[in-house]
Amino acid sequence: MHTGNRQLFLQNLAQTSDEPLLLEVVEAAGCWLTDPEGKRYLDLISGISVSSLGHRRPEIVEAVKAQSDRYFHLMVYGELVQSPQIELAQALQKVLPPELNSFYFVNSGSEAAEGAMKLAKRFTGRTGFVAQTDAYHGSTQGALSLMSNEYYSNAFKPLLPEVLFIRQNDISAISNLPRNLAAVVIELIQAERGCMSATQEFAKAIRDFCTQTGALLVIDEIQTGMGRTGSMFAFEQYGIIPDILLLGKALGGGLPMGAFVANRELMMSLSQQPVLGHITTFGGNALCCAAAEQAVKITASELEQFRVAAKEQLFRRLLTEAGLNHITGKGLLLAAHTPSAEACKKIIRYCLNEGLFTDWFLYNPAALRIAPPLCISEEEIAFACKIIAQGLKII
Ligand SMILES: Cc1ncc(COP(=O)(O)O)c(C=O)c1O
Numbered sequence: 512m513h514t515g516n517r518q519l520f521l522q523n524l525a526q527t528s529d530e531p532l533l534l535e536v537v538e539a540a541g542c543w544l545t546d547p548e549g550k551r552y553l554d555l556i557s558g559i560s561v562s563s564l565g566h567r568r569p570e571i572v573e574a575v576k577a578q579s580d581r582y583f584h585l586m587v588y589g590e591l592v593q594s595p596q597i598e599l600a601q602a603l604q605k606v607l608p609p610e611l612n613s614f615y616f617v618n619s620g621s622e623a624a625e626g627a628m629k630l631a632k633r634f635t636g637r638t639g640f641v642a643q644t645d646a647y648h649g650s651t652q653g654a655l656s657l658m659s660n661e662y663y664s665n666a667f668k669p670l671l672p673e674v675l676f677i678r679q680n681d682i683s684a685i686s687n688l689p690r691n692l693a694a695v696v697i698e699l700i701q702a703e704r705g706c707m708s709a710t711q712e713f714a715k716a717i718r719d720f721c722t723q724t725g726a727l728l729v730i731d732e733i734q735t736g737m738g739r740t741g742s743m744f745a746f747e748q749y750g751i752i753p754d755i756l757l758l759g760k761a762l763g764g765g766l767p768m769g770a771f772v773a774n775r776e777l778m779m780s781l782s783q784q785p786v787l788g789h790i791t792t793f794g795g796n797a798l799c800c801a802a803a804e805q806a807v808k809i810t811a812s813e814l815e816q817f818r819v820a821a822k823e824q825l826f827r828r829l830l831t832e833a834g835l836n837h838i839t840g841k842g843l844l845l846a847a848h849t850p851s852a853e854a855c856k857k858i859i860r861y862c863l864n865e866g867l868f869t870d871w872f873l874y875n876p877a878a879l880r881i882a883p884p885l886c887i888s889e890e891e892i893a894f895a896c897k898i899i900a901q902g903l904k905i906i
Contacts, residue, residue, distance in 0.1 A: 583798055644659040861898075
C-alpha cells in the first residue's frame with residue numbers, strides 16, 4: 512500500500528471514525544478490487560449493496576460514455592425534458608406494479624427518505640411517523656429522526672419530534688399505534704440490524720393498518736431492492752405494495768442515484784401548495800440516469816441467471832461448515848453472526864489480509880456482512896468461505 516496516500520487521506524479527508532479500513536483501490540472490475548501493488552481482493556459487500564452487477568459492468572460504462580457525449584447537467588430537477596430520466600422511469604415502470612408510476616429521482620438514499628417523509632406530510636396533512644427500532648434510513652436530519660438508536664442520534668437532537676418506534680414482527684403493538692400518522696416507514700429485511708427479516712404476518716398487518724388508518728406505507732428498498740434478495744424488490748415476496756417506495760444504492764449501477772416512487776396522484780401533491788415541494792439541483796442527473804437505466808434492465812433480464820437463492824444456500828452451507836451457524840437474511844443480503852464484535856473485527860482484518868473484502872453492520876458489529884455482487888461465481892463463494900473459515904480459527 513502507498514503509505515503516502517494513506518497519510519494524505521487521513522490528513523485531508525474528513526474522517527468518519529478512528530478506524531477506517533484504509534485499503535487503497537486503484538481499479539475495480541466485476542467482483543474484484545485491485546490495490547496499488549496489484550493485490551486483488553474479492554468484494555463481499557458491493558460497496559454496501561451498491562455494485563450488485565459487479566464493478567464497471569460494460570453496458571453501464573458504455574451508457575455513461577454515450578451520455579457524456581450528449582450532456583451532463585442541464586437544469587435543476589423537474590424543468591427540462593431529459594430522455595435519460597424518461598427512459599429510466601420507463602424501465603422501472605416495467606418492473607413495478609402499475610400503481611407505482613411516478614418517479615422522483617434524487618441523489619441518495621437519505622434524500623429519497625427525506626422526500627418521502629415530506630410527501631407523506633404534504634399528502635396526508637398529518638405529521639407523525641412510525642419507524643422500526645434499529646432502522647437505518649439515512650443520515651440527514653429527517654431520516655435520522657427515524658433512527659431509534661440513541662448512540663448514533665443523541666448528539667444531533669432535537670430531531671423531528673413526532674416519531675414513534677415499533678419492533679419488527681411485534682404484531683400486537685400495531686393496534687396501539689396512533690391512527691393519525693402521516694406514514695409508517697419499514698424495511699422488510701432490516702439490513703443494518705444484521706439482515707433481520709419481517710414475517711409475512713407482520714408485513715401484511717402493517718399494510719392493513721396503513722390502509723385502514725390512511726397512513727402511507729413507505730417501504731425502504733434502498734438495500735433490499737434491485738434483485739439483492741432474489742426478486743427485483745423484496746415487497747414482491749410479501750404480497751404487499753407500498754404507497755411510497757424508496758430506492759437507492761444499486762439503482763445507479765455504481766453512480767449516485769436515489770428515488771422515491773409513488774402513485775401519480777399522490778406525487779402530484781409535491782407540486783402544489785407550495786410549488787417546488789422538493790427541490791434538487793442534481794437529482795435525475797443525466798449520467799446517473801443513463802447508468803441506472805442499464806442497471807434496471809440488466810438486473811431484470813439476468814436475475815434468474817444470477818441464481819441468487821442457490822448462492823444463498825451455498826453461502827449458508829459453507830459458512831455453517833466453517834462454524835458460523837447463525838446466518839440471517841435473504842438472498843445475497845446475509846449476516847453471518849460471529850461470537851463477538853471483537854472476533855468479527857479480527858476476522859474482517861484477517862480476510863482483508865488474505866484478499867477478501869468484508870465488513871460488519873451498523874447496529875450489529877458482531878456480524879459479518881455477506882452482500883457480494885449478484886454475479887459472484889460459485890468458485891468465488893467457495894474462496895470467500897474458505898478464508899472466513901481460516902479467519903475463524905485465529906479468533
Ligand atoms: C436501508 C437504507 N436506507 C437508506 C440508506 C441511506 O442511503 P444513502 O447512504 O445513499 O443516503 C441506507 C444506507 O446505508 C440504507 O441501508
